[in-house]
Amino acid sequence: MHYALATYYELLIAMNLPTINEILEVPLVKGLITKLNRGEVVSTALLVLGELALQTKESALDMSLPTVTEVADRIADKLLQNEPARLVSTINATGRLFPPELGAAPLASQAINVMTDLAKDYAAMGRPVGKWDNAQLLRSVESLINKLAGAESVMPINTATAGWFLILHALKKRPGQNPEAPVAISRGHLFELPSGSRITDILQESGCTMLEVGSVNQTTADDFSALPDNVRAFLYICSADDKESGRVQPSIAELSKIAKLRKIPLIVDIGLYGLIGGKNSVSAASVLADGADVVIMRSGALFGGPACGVILGRKTFIDQCRADLLAKAALCSPYTLAALEQTLLLYSQPDRGANSIPIEQILHFSEANLANRAQRIQKQIAVSDWVDEVKTEIVEQSTAANQWLSIKMPTCRIVIQPKGMTPAELSKRLTQGSPAVLGTAAEDVLTLDLRTVLPSQDIALVEAFIR
Numbered sequence: 001m002h003y004a005l006a007t008y009y010e011l012l013i014a015m016n017l018p019t020i021n022e023i024l025e026v027p028l029v030k031g032l033i034t035k036l037n038r039g040e041v042v043s044t045a046l047l048v049l050g051e052l053a054l055q056t057k058e059s060a061l062d063m064s065l066p067t068v069t070e071v072a073d074r075i076a077d078k079l080l081q082n083e084p085a086r087l088v089s090t091i092n093a094t095g096r097l098f099p100p101e102l103g104a105a106p107l108a109s110q111a112i113n114v115m116t117d118l119a120k121d122y123a124a125m126g127r128p129v130g131k132w133d134n135a136q137l138l139r140s141v142e143s144l145i146n147k148l149a150g151a152e153s154v155m156p157i158n159t160a161t162a163g164w165f166l167i168l169h170a171l172k173k174r175p176g177q178n179p180e181a182p183v184a185i186s187r188g189h190l191f192e193l194p195s196g197s198r199i200t201d202i203l204q205e206s207g208c209t210m211l212e213v214g215s216v217n218q219t220t221a222d223d224f225s226a227l228p229d230n231v232r233a234f235l236y237i238c239s240a241d242d243k244e245s246g247r248v249q250p251s252i253a254e255l256s257k258i259a260k261l262r263k264i265p266l267i268v269d270i271g272l273y274g275l276i277g278g279k280n281s282v283s284a285a286s287v288l289a290d291g292a293d294v295v296i297m298r299s300g301a302l303f304g305g306p307a308c309g310v311i312l313g314r315k316t317f318i319d320q321c322r323a324d325l326l327a328k329a330a331l332c333s334p335y336t337l338a339a340l341e342q343t344l345l346l347y348s349q350p351d352r353g354a355n356s357i358p359i360e361q362i363l364h365f366s367e368a369n370l371a372n373r374a375q376r377i378q379k380q381i382a383v384s385d386w387v388d389e390v391k392t393e394i395v396e397q398s399t400a401a402n403q404w405l406s407i408k409m410p411t412c413r414i415v416i417q418p419k420g421m422t423p424a425e426l427s428k429r430l431t432q433g434s435p436a437v438l439g440t441a442a443e444d445v446l447t448l449d450l451r452t453v454l455p456s457q458d459i460a461l462v463e464a465f466i467r
Helices: 002-014 020-024 027-035 038-058 068-081 109-120 134-149 160-171 199-205 221-225 241-245 252-262 284-289 315-323 334-347 350-356 358-364 367-381 423-431 455-466
Strands: 090-092 153-157 183-186 210-213 233-237 266-269 294-298 309-313 387-399 408-418 436-438 446-449
Touching: 020 027, 020 038, 020 068, 027 038, 027 068, 038 068, 090 455, 109 334, 134 153, 134 284, 134 309, 134 334, 153 160, 153 315, 153 334, 160 199, 160 266, 160 294, 160 309, 160 315, 199 210, 221 252, 233 252, 252 266, 284 294, 284 309, 309 315, 350 358, 367 387, 367 408, 367 455, 408 423, 423 436, 423 446
Parallel strands: 090 436, 183 210, 183 233, 233 266, 266 294
Antiparallel strands: 153 309, 294 309, 387 408, 408 446
């Protein structure tokens, strides 16, 4: 066996192909060993080398021999083509706050630490055990959200979509209401939610009849006032597209007045917006102040908390949700609840919050900070074998957003012309590493937008180019 292996190596050397030892020293392959396991990587590398040796022999040495880096790329492709999707740490260099291919925003270290502390040992699951009593955590979360946003009551749930099902199910059992009465929503708000679920599908699956109001491009408060009396609730979904597309919609304050006259709830989904915001910014606090009865918020979005949903608003309605049979299925874990509390504690201390919550850091990077970091990174990755030319550029108005969020701010981008490959091929190499790097590939260049890259990720970003 040892003789056969020695003969195999002699064959590779004779054909001027890289040896297995040379390949295992390539940073990309080292990353694959960390990500998968050494045995799997070595066996795949030997298979690829055998295929290359056979191709070289059959072509009578007419083919150009691949470099060590090119062989490593082939090995990575073979390993990952049938690899099941798995969670990997990713550096978001797209400039978009919430790319659809990535999950929730990164958590503050305080939230991570409390989840780790709980996960190391047994965690209390509803029974009072010291400070990890779930009821005590809920009271703390409710108290903090009340102070920050003015909500009477709060119910954290596992996802915002679960919150929709819970609310609509509870609506059908509301005292004094006809369970067959429809819920009213503007035709311009029949969106596919950030989770990918369509509001029409949610309403249908929850057994609710929907009453479409107005038109896609224009719905007024008068349209809602003219509805019949047997409407169960008004639904409203906040979207940045309303202003961008020119759609006309009634304000939340206008709908609230009509809903109160009818004694029905106004339920508002704030999309990717957060708990509190700046002047003229949508937030759970501003929507409640405008008269919404119930608000659905995504903690993992602009709030910067753990991936879960939060229902907040009037106590009478939240209590109905808590009493519903679906409530237990919608509750989030004690780990998530503890992380939510820690994030709220940071927001209650404004001098610490912006420095501790990653999404707040991203929103508050100065142009000078981004430019300095970009220049340092540019110099370091310029020596990479993957880079032909690299430059930095300041973009005065970068929209770090999607249809659910409209935030315009200056940013600094690193623009790379790859060497010996297309921008798409370079992007593929960067996403195969650990951590993966997600940029934006165009026809001629790959762009890395530092607006969404945390300073703690700068070293790893540079190292990704030295694989």
